[in-house]
Amino acid sequence: MSTSVAIKPPVEPAVGKERTRLTGFMPLIALAALIAALTIADPDFLTQRSLTAAARTAAPLIVLAAGATLVVLCGGIDLSIAALASLSTVFLALWIPDLGGLATPAVILVAAVIGVLQGAAHVLLRIPSFIVTLGGMSILSAVALVVSGAGTVRVVDDSTVKWLDLYVGGYVPMSVMVAVIVVALIAVLLKVTPLQSWVSATGYSESAARLAGTPVDLVKIGAFAVSGACAGLAAVMLVSRQFSGGPTMADNLLLPAVAAIVVGGTAITGGHGSVWRSLAGALVVTLLRVGLPIVGVPSAYEQILYGAIIVVAVALTLDKSKVSIIK
Amino acid sequence: MFAALSPQFRSVDNVRSIVDAAAVLAVVTCGITFVLMMGSIDLSAAGVMGASALTVSLLVANNRNDNDFGFLGIVVAVLLGCAFGSLSGFALVLLKVPSFMATLGVSAIGLGVATLMFAGVQPNISDTMLESWAIERFLGFSYLAWIAAACILVGWLIQRYTRLGRYAFAIGGAEEVLTLSGVKVRPYKVAVFTFAGAFYGLGGVMVTSQLGAGLVQAGNGYDFSAITAAVVGGTLLTGGRGGVLHSAVGVLLVMVLTNGLVQVGVSPYWQGGVEGVIVVAAVAAAVIPQRRRNQVVK
Numbered sequence: 044m045s046t047s048v049a050i051k052p053p054v055e056p057a058v059g060k061e062r063t064r065l066t067g068f069m070p071l072i073a074l075a076a077l078i079a080a081l082t083i084a085d086p087d088f089l090t091q092r093s094l095t096a097a098a099r100t101a102a103p104l105i106v107l108a109a110g111a112t113l114v115v116l117c118g119g120i121d122l123s124i125a126a127l128a129s130l131s132t133v134f135l136a137l138w139i140p141d142l143g144g145l146a147t148p149a150v151i152l153v154a155a156v157i158g159v160l161q162g163a164a165h166v167l168l169r170i171p172s173f174i175v176t177l178g179g180m181s182i183l184s185a186v187a188l189v190v191s192g193a194g195t196v197r198v199v200d201d202s203t204v205k206w207l208d209l210y211v212g213g214y215v216p217m218s219v220m221v222a223v224i225v226v227a228l229i230a231v232l233l234k235v236t237p238l239q240s241w242v243s244a245t246g247y248s249e250s251a252a253r254l255a256g257t258p259v260d261l262v263k264i265g266a267f268a269v270s271g272a273c274a275g276l277a278a279v280m281l282v283s284r285q286f287s288g289g290p291t292m293a294d295n296l297l298l299p300a301v302a303a304i305v306v307g308g309t310a311i312t313g314g315h316g317s318v319w320r321s322l323a324g325a326l327v328v329t330l331l332r333v334g335l336p337i338v339g340v341p342s343a344y345e346q347i348l349y350g351a352i353i354v355v356a357v358a359l360t361l362d363k364s365k366v367s368i369i370k
Numbered sequence: 371m372f373a374a375l376s377p378q379f380r381s382v383d384n385v386r387s388i389v390d391a392a393a394v395l396a397v398v399t400c401g402i403t404f405v406l407m408m409g410s411i412d413l414s415a416a417g418v419m420g421a422s423a424l425t426v427s428l429l430v431a432n433n434r435n436d437n438d439f440g441f442l443g444i445v446v447a448v449l450l451g452c453a454f455g456s457l458s459g460f461a462l463v464l465l466k467v468p469s470f471m472a473t474l475g476v477s478a479i480g481l482g483v484a485t486l487m488f489a490g491v492q493p494n495i496s497d498t499m500l501e502s503w504a505i506e507r508f509l510g511f512s513y514l515a516w517i518a519a520a521c522i523l524v525g526w527l528i529q530r531y532t533r534l535g536r537y538a539f540a541i542g543g544a545e546e547v548l549t550l551s552g553v554k555v556r557p558y559k560v561a562v563f564t565f566a567g568a569f570y571g572l573g574g575v576m577v578t579s580q581l582g583a584g585l586v587q588a589g590n591g592y593d594f595s596a597i598t599a600a601v602v603g604g605t606l607l608t609g610g611r612g613g614v615l616h617s618a619v620g621v622l623l624v625m626v627l628t629n630g631l632v633q634v635g636v637s638p639y640w641q642g643g644v645e646g647v648i649v650v651a652a653v654a655a656a657v658i659p660q661r662r663r664n665q666v667v668k
Contacts, residue, residue, distance in 0.1 A: 117567060157524075164650060164654075168650075168657065168658070169657050169658075170615065170650060170653050170654055170657060171607070171653075172655050173411075173470050174607060174649065175650060176651065177413075177597075177646075177649070178645075178646040178647070178649045179646065179650075180646070180652040181594050181642040181643065181645055181646030181649075182643045182646035184642050185639055185640050185641065185642040185643025185644075185646070186645075188639035188642075188644060189637055189639045189640060189643075193639060197612070207589040249589060298474070298478050301471075301474070305547075311468065311471060341486070343482055343485040343486045344482060344486070345482065346478045346479070346481045346482030346485060347478070347479045347482030347483065347486075347591065348482075349475075349478045349482075350475040350476060350477070350478030350479035350480075351416075351475065351479065353474060353475040353477075353478070354461050354465065354467055354471070354472055354475040354476070355465075357465075357467045357468070357471045357472075357475075358461070358465035358466065358467050361466055361467070
């Protein structure tokens with residue numbers, strides 16, 4: 044990331060405010076436009092069944108992106124979420140026979156602890172977060188390979204994670220409900236406690252936040268803990284859908300998750316953004332993914348699209364006044 | 371240490387196999403070193419290598435089409451690497467996207483392009499020259515090892531004697547000073563990324579020669595291994611320190627370590643884990659002396 048950050052606090056002129064209000068709605072506009080476009084391309088798309096299916100695919104992505112958003116809001120990045128989720132699916136699949144219903148909270152707890160470890164390494168050793176989590180990604184994948192013996196671990200008795208496959212009121216998948224509740228919980232928790240201002244202060248200007256007495260280090264470690272816990276929860280959702288855990292099962296969710304965060308409009312430089320935006324971003328990314336085959340584009344373009352989206356969205360949301368030198 | 375633990379490790383054959391196995395990593399690391407010297411980072415190696423591997427395997431004699439461009443195909447693959455590299459560079463200087471994000475995106479684009487070219491059927495190469503690279507030996511080492519040595523030499527000459535190499539160092543050391551003294555750094559940044567892309571392109575060609583087929587996953591893991599090797603060799607991720615020769619030593623160290631661990635009986639699956647620990651530890655060791663000064667770390 045950027046190494047040198049101007050210490051002046053961000054000044055938001057009136058014009059800037061107008062612009063932020065507009066960009067705030069951008070993900071929602073994109074979402075509406077996508078749904079409209081897909082409905083025109085395929086009238087069957089706007090039926091309850093296909094919408095439910097799309098929402099179910101989106102659930103793990105929403106949770107992953109929401110957790111990592113906190114880290115991005117603090118000005119860092121967590122590249123290990125997908126690898127951590129993969130490792131968690133392996134743990135969950137291995138632990139369900141012994142722990143039963145306790146396996147789910149255990150996995151989420153372990154994932155949160157791994158998040159704390161990475162956060163502590165980042166804060167205490169003063170290593171840039173993307174290096175810590177890049178190293179973490181490599182380490183976690185290796186652990187997942189060794190623990191699982193590089194193969195898929197089947198879940199024979201899936202009664203303990205089956206509840207995620209139920210439908211609320213017959214229509215809304217339980218996993219989607221859980222994802223939305225998690226996002227709401229994080230958002231409310233930020234709102235009613237001083238955490239909101241701590242997190243954005245850390246993201247906007249870390250030195251100023253430190254001087255003002257914000258517990259910057261704890262906030263950052265906390266953000267990594269939430270990010271880890273969310274990766275664990277996403278893993279539970281994946282296992283409930285696939286009835287197995289695998290050492291690379293969630294690895295292809297990293298790019299969509301990062302794309303969801305930046306498409307939602309959370310600035311990669313920190314401070315500006317919210318978890319709700321990432322929810323919208325995750326829905327946009329999912330719709331793009333399910334939408335490509337509908338429009339008749341081969342799914343190989345998916346990767347190209349993610350790459351382009353990430354670069355363009357980061358360029359659009361970047362707070363250019365804040366960063367003098369981009370590395 | 372490994373020599374003491376495993377008699378097999380001491381053999382001449384093993385030394386030879388370490389050097390041969392290090393060839394591709396050495397080329398990729400050579401490219402990434404220049405980017406790291408500037409203080410940027412490059413995560414695009416995997417995608418670029420995948421795209422160039424597919425390109426070269428479809429352009430030389432193969433089982434998918436009638437192309438037989440031979441050497442020209444290799445040149446095209448390397449140029450494709452250049453194109454991807456300059457894409458990262460332009461995203462960095464024009465769009466001001468931080469390099470790790472830009473290169474993450476470019477890597478995805480590269481993998482996507484590779485998947486498109488793969489089209490479900492694996493192209494097996496039958497080009498005798500490219501196949502001979504991995505098999506034929508000259509003075510005991512495979513041609514690939516000699517190509518890697520040549521790349522290191524070229525990299526070192528560029529780093530030492532050209533403006534590009536000198537400025538890459540200076541950008542990493544003190545970009546503000548360089549800008550204030552009237553140097554236009556932006557073209558050099560793009561040039562460095564382009565240059566690095568050429569090395570990844572060549573790396574992809576070399577992997578294709580080893581495997582005898584073009585695979586989308588040709589570059590899997592090389593991006594991170596290359597960063598590990600460069601960091602172990604003493605190139606700082608903050609820039610301004612290190613060099614191609616440092617990295618070459620780092621490559622050998624990493625290869626000796628992974629080869630040694632396998633010989634001692636550690637599961638090869640741990641390789642990525644060991645690399646992760648090394649990177650974090652090496653970066654931490656480099657940062658600790660100035661820990662009190664840098665209060666802001668993103």
